Amino acid sequence: MTPLVAAQIGLAIFVFFMLLSSAAAMVYFERKVAAFLQQRVGPYLVGPKGLLQPLADVVKLMFKEELRPMAADAFLFALAPIISATCAFAAFAVVPFGGDTTLFGLIPEGLRLQVADVNVAILVVFAIASMSVYGIVLTDIVNRQAGTWFGVIPRWFIFLQPLGFLVYLTAGIAETNRAPFDFPEAEQELVAGYHTEYSSMSFAMFFLAEYINMVTVSAVATDLFLGGWHGPFLSETIGWLWFLLKVGAILFFYVWMRWTLPRYRYDQLMRFGWKVLLPLSVVNLLVTAAGVLYFEL
Numbered sequence: 001m002t003p004l005v006a007a008q009i010g011l012a013i014f015v016f017f018m019l020l021s022s023a024a025a026m027v028y029f030e031r032k033v034a035a036f037l038q039q040r041v042g043p044y045l046v047g048p049k050g051l052l053q054p055l056a057d058v059v060k061l062m063f064k065e066e067l068r069p070m071a072a073d074a075f076l077f078a079l080a081p082i083i084s085a086t087c088a089f090a091a092f093a094v095v096p097f098g099g100d101t102t103l104f105g106l107i108p109e110g111l112r113l114q115v116a117d118v119n120v121a122i123l124v125v126f127a128i129a130s131m132s133v134y135g136i137v138l139t140d141i142v143n144r145q146a147g148t149w150f151g152v153i154p155r156w157f158i159f160l161q162p163l164g165f166l167v168y169l170t171a172g173i174a175e176t177n178r179a180p181f182d183f184p185e186a187e188q189e190l191v192a193g194y195h196t197e198y199s200s201m202s203f204a205m206f207f208l209a210e211y212i213n214m215v216t217v218s219a220v221a222t223d224l225f226l227g228g229w230h231g232p233f234l235s236e237t238i239g240w241l242w243f244l245l246k247v248g249a250i251l252f253f254y255v256w257m258r259w260t261l262p263r264y265r266y267d268q269l270m271r272f273g274w275k276v277l278l279p280l281s282v283v284n285l286l287v288t289a290a291g292v293l294y295f296e297l
Helices: 003-037 053-062 074-092 123-129 131-143 162-175 200-225 240-258 266-295
Strands: 098-101 111-113
Touching: 003 053, 003 074, 003 111, 003 200, 003 240, 053 200, 074 200, 131 200, 162 200, 162 240, 162 266, 200 240
Parallel strands: none
Antiparallel strands: 098 111
């Protein structure tokens, strides 16, 4: 096994565990931000400042009884949370979060900080493997945002596409089923919705998928509109710190939105999506295409 292959395997394992950790961190972060916005204390009993509360939640869920409705198909019932979590992990695989690195000289070749950077032609895994194409495109988009305009303004695409950023972020919040667009959950009753019948770790896997999907949407927004790992004051080798800061800022906005805005009705989102977001997206696409042709970009 070459050092580069070993480094790639290590990177995949590292990203997997970091995504797991990000879900736990988001549980704590969301509860603390919600408490701050509502002038409450939030978790504080387990560990200093309540930092061990996510660990306590995991231990509690692990020892809860696993329940299943009698009329449910046992195989499909068990498969649903697994699919939900697996797809969340797979979606992040194509997101680049840093430039090429030699891991401080430990490997002879540059390693792209991105899990999926391969072409796989096996039909069985075609749906997942084809995502590598998007990873290459995302990397090119990030590289186009390096540098500044007029020596001051970052060349981030959010300044060229503010409307595109707002449309993407709105759609991303709705796609991840977060408030104010959390329609898969019950609209009237104080229950969880489609995963009400789940308990123990099966219940936790749905929330794991939700938080990882939030991280993925935020990471893609960072790559598309906020310059990815590019930023001032830091070298390219540690540019991933900029990436983490930008993702964290968007995640804060996610939580802020949830605890600030009331839930939309389903018909309101449909009307907003079809009558506002879709026309704005089409107009934005036409104007952008015209600008690219006119200025020969």
